[in-house]
Amino acid sequence: MKDGVLINGAPAEFGWLQERAWQFGDGLFETIAVIDANPCLWSLHTERLVLGCRRLHLPLPDIGLLLAELRTLCAGRARAVAKLYWTAGRSSRGYARPVPVAPCRVVHVSDWPQCELTAWRVRLCAHRLSEQPTLAQIKHLNRLDQVIARAEWDDMAIDEGLMLGQGGGVVCGTKSNLFLQSHGDLSTPELARAGVAGVVRRLVMELGDGTGLPVRETQVSVEDLRKADAAYLTNSLIGVVRIAHCDSIDYDLAYGEHRLMTEARRLCHLPDLNDGPYE
Amino acid sequence: MKDGVLINGAPAEFGWLQERAWQFGDGLFETIAVIDANPCLWSLHTERLVLGCRRLHLPLPDIGLLLAELRTLCAGRARAVAKLYWTAGRSSRGYARPVPVAPCRVVHVSDWPQCELTAWRVRLCAHRLSEQPTLAQIKHLNRLDQVIARAEWDDMAIDEGLMLGQGGGVVCGTKSNLFLQSHGDLSTPELARAGVAGVVRRLVMELGDGTGLPVRETQVSVEDLRKADAAYLTNSLIGVVRIAHCDSIDYDLAYGEHRLMTEARRLCHLPDLNDGPYE
Numbered sequence: 288m289k290d291g292v293l294i295n296g297a298p299a300e301f302g303w304l305q306e307r308a309w310q311f312g313d314g315l316f317e318t319i320a321v322i323d324a325n326p327c328l329w330s331l332h333t334e335r336l337v338l339g340c341r342r343l344h345l346p347l348p349d350i351g352l353l354l355a356e357l358r359t360l361c362a363g364r365a366r367a368v369a370k371l372y373w374t375a376g377r378s379s380r381g382y383a384r385p386v387p388v389a390p391c392r393v394v395h396v397s398d399w400p401q402c403e404l405t406a407w408r409v410r411l412c413a414h415r416l417s418e419q420p421t422l423a424q425i426k427h428l429n430r431l432d433q434v435i436a437r438a439e440w441d442d443m444a445i446d447e448g449l450m451l452g453q454g455g456g457v458v459c460g461t462k463s464n465l466f467l468q469s470h471g472d473l474s475t476p477e478l479a480r481a482g483v484a485g486v487v488r489r490l491v492m493e494l495g496d497g498t499g500l501p502v503r504e505t506q507v508s509v510e511d512l513r514k515a516d517a518a519y520l521t522n523s524l525i526g527v528v529r530i531a532h533c534d535s536i537d538y539d540l541a542y543g544e545h546r547l548m549t550e551a552r553r554l555c556h557l558p559d560l561n562d563g564p565y566e
Numbered sequence: 567m568k569d570g571v572l573i574n575g576a577p578a579e580f581g582w583l584q585e586r587a588w589q590f591g592d593g594l595f596e597t598i599a600v601i602d603a604n605p606c607l608w609s610l611h612t613e614r615l616v617l618g619c620r621r622l623h624l625p626l627p628d629i630g631l632l633l634a635e636l637r638t639l640c641a642g643r644a645r646a647v648a649k650l651y652w653t654a655g656r657s658s659r660g661y662a663r664p665v666p667v668a669p670c671r672v673v674h675v676s677d678w679p680q681c682e683l684t685a686w687r688v689r690l691c692a693h694r695l696s697e698q699p700t701l702a703q704i705k706h707l708n709r710l711d712q713v714i715a716r717a718e719w720d721d722m723a724i725d726e727g728l729m730l731g732q733g734g735g736v737v738c739g740t741k742s743n744l745f746l747q748s749h750g751d752l753s754t755p756e757l758a759r760a761g762v763a764g765v766v767r768r769l770v771m772e773l774g775d776g777t778g779l780p781v782r783e784t785q786v787s788v789e790d791l792r793k794a795d796a797a798y799l800t801n802s803l804i805g806v807v808r809i810a811h812c813d814s815i816d817y818d819l820a821y822g823e824h825r826l827m828t829e830a831r832r833l834c835h836l837p838d839l840n841d842g843p844y845e
Binding site: 288290291292293294295296301303304306307308309310311312313316318343344352356359360361363364368370375379380381382383384386391392393394395396397398400414415416417418419421422427428429430431432433434435436437438441453461462 | 569573597631654659663709720
């Protein structure tokens with residue numbers, strides 16, 4: 288017999304309920320800053336998307352097609368946010384993917400968000416990240432950890448929550464990566480077992496490698512957070528912001544900013560860079 | 567400006583892309599055997615759904631309404647499968663849920679599947695389950711672990727894959743729970759850090775408690791699997807099936823079946839039980 292569906296009590300077609308992104312979170316996404324119809328840090332976004340495809344055993348997307356569609360939707364917008372989805376497409380019930388997979392490609396463009404870019408007020412979340420090396424670093428659609436952590440606060444004065452791993456080390460924010468500056472050196476939590484490897488994070492690390500000021504990827508404790516001279520959060524929309532305080536830890540915002548972070552802030556919203564070393 | 571969307575190149579409305587189940591897997595589901603429009607083990611399914619709501623901080627569903635909708639869709643079907651979804655509804659981009667959350671309630675009914683219920687041929691999966699106490703036991707929509715594990719084989723002769731946790735212990739199948747019989751006693755892997763607490767698993771354990779034959783919840787090693795006299799898989803559609811072999815481990819199917827498993831097999835597809843102790 289034909290499948291029957293009620294959505295909030297109303298008869299509906301099976302249609303998009305077959306999407307494996309809906310059924311299982313079986314896919315990937317990227318959130319991209321777009322300026323004058325040019326995506327910022329495009330090559331870093333697409334390289335992470337390709338890494339995600341390898342990890343999830345998904346076919347690779349046509350990057351040129353994604354770029355063309357993004358540019359079409361962003362035409363006439365000075366600044367916009369593009370969210371790309373690349374998923375395992377549709378199937379009936381059951382974890383087995385169809386053979387072959389027919390991926391679903393979505394480009395969604397929306398207005399640039401109102402976003403506070405002065406120093407952020409941060410809290411430590413009680414919910415800890417799942418431990419899963421296969422899903423670490425990539426930007427997949429299983430994001431309950433971030434949802435649960437973000438639901439811990441409704442104080443509008445809090446801009447972000449930092450998350451610990453199962454072992455109690457600091458890993459990243461719900462939507463950002465963390466950098467600590469101590470005695471002139473930069474470090475960032477290693478992401479072998481949890482966390483997303485952000486594109487701005489990678490930009491900072493490549494800048495460091497290129498200028499002989501390598502950023503240390505390391506295990507970071509709450510005590511390291513407390514002892515740092517300065518702390519930063521990064522993501523593709525905010526770029527680089529300093530942390531003003533994290534719970535009871537106050538950072539001295541007059542402390543001189545590390546030059547790699549200043550340079551990364553400048554570069555991550557420059558779309559013309561996409562024709563340079565990061566395309 | 568209005569959001570722009572292309573799905574596989576075709577202009578589309580934002581619509582269901584706002585669903586948080588699609589964006590983040592922010593929700594829960596249940597897969598239920600339905601006989602003559604009566605759901606089997608209904609109270610166990612709904613209790614797990616409520617546990618999931620508590621863990622994810624979602625509002626509780628109206629269980630009577632879900633049951634009425636399920637019965638409406640199953641009218642005229644001797645046997646059917648109902649998949650219920652209870653999600654965090656819609657929002658724009660970003661992990662923060664809207665206040666208040668307006669959940670999305672979906673009832674999807676399809677034909678009873680062709681399912682091999684003689685002894686199953688099983689393999690050990692290489693992909694290990696994520697470790698996350700908050701998400702253990704409940705049936706949430708972040709199911710990449712199961713998708714990745716299920717994609718490891720395409721041999722139609724393999725019915726199921728058993729999955730290990732991050733620590734190397736056996737936890738459960740991709741879509742089933744495991745029971746081992748050794749020297750007349752039953753045990754099942756504990757699910758404190760990973761795995762789904764299946765409704766038939768709970769039925770077996772409650773039967774055990776009720777008959778003075780308690781089932782031991784314990785850490786299970788691959789060696790325990792090898793040494794067991796008999797092994798069983800359970801879920802709401804297959805009920806109880808014996809394992810014929812797991813990779814190189816062969817089980818003697820002539821070995822006498824534990825009476826709890828026989829009794830559970832009988833009960834889990836009896837809808838009239840829903841008016842008994844398990845409603």
